[in-house]
Structure formats: C-alpha cells, structure tokens
C-alpha cells in the first residue's frame with residue numbers, strides 16, 4: 001500500500017526544479033551537498049532525471065494538448 005509521505009524533507013520539493021537545471025548556483029550547491037548525503041533524494045533525483053531526459057525527446061507538437069487555450 002502506498003501512503004502519503006510527510007514532507008519532512010524540504011529538499012524533496014526542490015528536486016524537480018533541480019533536475020530541470022532551474023536553480024541558482026547557490027541552490028545547486030546546497031542541493032548537491034544534500035543529495036550526496038540523502039539516499040532518498042538521490043533516488044528521487046535519478047527518477048526526475050529520467051523524466052527530464054524523456055521530455056527532452058518530445059517535440060513541441062507532442063506537448064501540445066487538445067482543447068487548450
């Protein structure tokens with residue numbers, strides 16, 4: 001069974017942004033230091049990187065949703 005995780009790790013919330021390379025240099029350093037120590041975040045980060053790599057393969061047409069705007 002999957003139960004909702006408590007957001008006891010604020011770094012987790014920033015992992016997606018980090019994977020998109022959208023953090024400032026300072027934030028990147030903090031995230032890298034944390035990921036080096038936190039296995040859970042490292043695993044999540046690896047997952048995000050896979051997603052980002054997959055998104056990079058999509059064209060803009062693929063991203064366009066029918067009925068938008």
Ligand SMILES: [Zn+2]
Pocket residue numbers: 009011012034038040041
């Ligand atoms: Zn963590």
